[in-house]
Amino acid sequence: MTASAILIQFLNGLASASSLFMVAAGLSLIFGVTRIVNFAHGSLYMLGLYLSYSLFELLGGGPLGFWGGVIAAALIVAVFGALVEVLLLRRIYHAPELLQLLATFALGLIVKDVALWVWGPEDLLGPRAPGLAGAVEIAGRRFPEYDLFLIAIGPLVLGALWLLLTRTRWGTLVRAATEDREMAGALGVNQRWLFTGVFALGSLLAGLGGALQLPREPAQLFLDLSVISDAFVVVVVGGLGSIGGAFLAALLIAEIKSFCIGLGDVTLFGAVFSFSKLTLVVEFIVMAVVLVLRPWGLLGRAPAVARSSGAVEPPLVLPSPKLRLAGLAMLAALVLLPAVFSGYTLILMIDIMIFALFSVSLFFIMGPGGMHSFGHAAYFGLGAYGAGLLALKGGVPMELALALGPLCAAIGALAFGWFCVRLSGVYLAMLTLAFSQIAWSIVFQWDAFTGGSNGLVGIWPAAWLASKEAYYYLALSGCGLGVFALWRILYSPFGYALRAGRDSPLRADAIGIDVRTLQWAGFTLAGLAAGLAGALYAFSKGSISPETLSVPRSVDGLVMVLLGGIQSLTGPVWGAIVFTWLQDVVAREIDYWRAVLGAIILLLVLAFPGGLAGALGRLATRLSGGKAAPGAAT
């Protein structure tokens, strides 16, 4: 690269950093004060962009349409954020953090479908900024004026935030609440409006970040997820709750990305290495490195005390004879099912069983293991691709590929898990996300080997398993055994040790338990089980795409586990059944199925903060006239 090219890439990086910083700062601010990880933050950004597009036309174009539109869009998003806080979040501040996450995720689903309904599925490219539509010459190259403006706006917003937080009473309260949550509790009446205000400000920043992108990027429906994962990365790299950290991290990541694009294809040691392809993962690699070297981010501080997970879970009870009987009856019904149903029902049932195993494997590490994973689809996908590639390219018989696929996933989990168990809480969740994104982008880009974005086709089961009935029984036995084994392990000394490490790492360590190694083993086991689900999935569909290990797939797993309730063994199975069925039925019948799903999730979260299984359990005890189960989930 020439000196002028380097300068231009550097400026490009600065321009991209501004919006990224604004979204991330909002996310960080909201998390710092309310301790809510706002999964809908990317949706607010997307909303800001769409709104500014419409407002431009509504306000008659020109400078007023553009600048007025940008500001109005940001304000509308802020008001929306405040409404969300008052109507939704206020009701769930005391719910488990994962449930809060689920609620904000559901909100994102609704926003996405509203955007689809209002603006349609086409990409919308906005106008150029009046007055800044041209380009200036820098080092012999043309550089957009608007990008210069963006470069300036980032530090301006940072400065304004800094003034707000250090020079106003409100800012002092915000900082106090960020540093000490009990302190926030002691603020009493003010607290409610403080939280509303912070949420509005965070939303404003996200909306502004989106609106300002109007001349640079088209408004698209997938922006919510891509922006939220970028923002997560920035916040985690910078340090949760640190605005300065978010700025630094946004700069770092935007610059690295910009230089990856600038470098393009480079010949290294005789092989062509594509840096531009690296942009998809480079931020996740940066995050993984930062998390391993500085677990609390660049400017973050280690949390004062490792708090326990909060909600007290009731002890694990061995299933009663009645429950066992019910389980056996269910199994018998599943075995007899193909005698009654065929075709489509069997296909749906196979899907449900596969996702039940996936969901239980995620529950295994999230619940008893206390390790929140946002990237569990990596192991599902590794199992699917492992089996598929072995069968297609390795010439391995299907039966063997089915057995070896999960092993590939376990090896992946073994490698990634080693890093993951060194962290906890949100940081752990982000690292799992990073690893799954890395796995995804390898699969997505390695056209020659994995088929790239087209995926693999023609992964068919062996002849004797080709009929739907035969495959149904294969899936039933594979998933049944997998789920049963995971449940069984939870009752074993290993399972108890895993829960011990979650309940009190301090005590576990003081009675000779090597918590990390144990969690590592648990993570790997869960990866193996998810891999089995993935391998069964591959042969049942006949083709797989990178979607099998994408973030949305991981989120599906999270939704299943949380829907069912994290405090009961059967919860994740019910969650998988309801979710898979809903997705199938609703998606088939209703155009706006995401919004319906989101609304259902929101209602369930608000009505049953303990998850479906907990609610069903309470209902059952009430119906049978018994007392509430000891310590039933509240």
Next chain:
Amino acid sequence: MSQAMNPPVLRVKNLSKAYGGVQAVSDVSFEVAAGELLALIGPNGAGKTTCFNMLNGQIAADAGGIEFEGRPVRGLKPREIWRLGVGRTFQITATFSSMTVRENVQTALLSHHRRLGSLFSIATRQHVEEADALLARVGMREQAERACGVLAYGDLKRVELAVALANRPRLLLMDEPTAGMAPRERNELMQLAAELARGSNIAVLFTEHDMDVVFSRTPTASSCWPAAN
């Protein structure tokens, strides 16, 4: 009071620890022999808990030596020190809240018998008698089936003691064992501690910020605490 016939189980020499500018523990030396009950006394903030945390390997000492049964243990991890035969309780109780009282002790026993790697046996069916015997010893046998998450504070402390005894320790560290207890309960607990020391020949080291407990209730205790800083 050192008992001349017994060699010291724990020997602490010139132990120090500072947090930033705060000298939490400075130059502390003492010994505890088998069968001896020794109190570390000092007001809140004197550094007693910090001292315990160094003894069981939870935090690294800045300087000084720690010998357990003649073997230097400074630098070992808590779980390694536990395996050597050191049990401890915490000032703020640390138990497994999603387990019953008995399961807490069973988990410690499973770890002691090195069976935590077992994947398919049923944990609650292991070491039941041994767990109940330990619970009987601390007076928690009747509450064995209760969830740890719902216990009263004093009961939690006794569960913790049972857990700490699961590896048949030769040295027992109890951090403020009677804090938050009613006088009667305190009496019983200190009697139990004295019994453990004398009856089972365990070296018992406990911390206490209330002089009454030390001097009126445990006549065998002696103070080794230097003037508080």
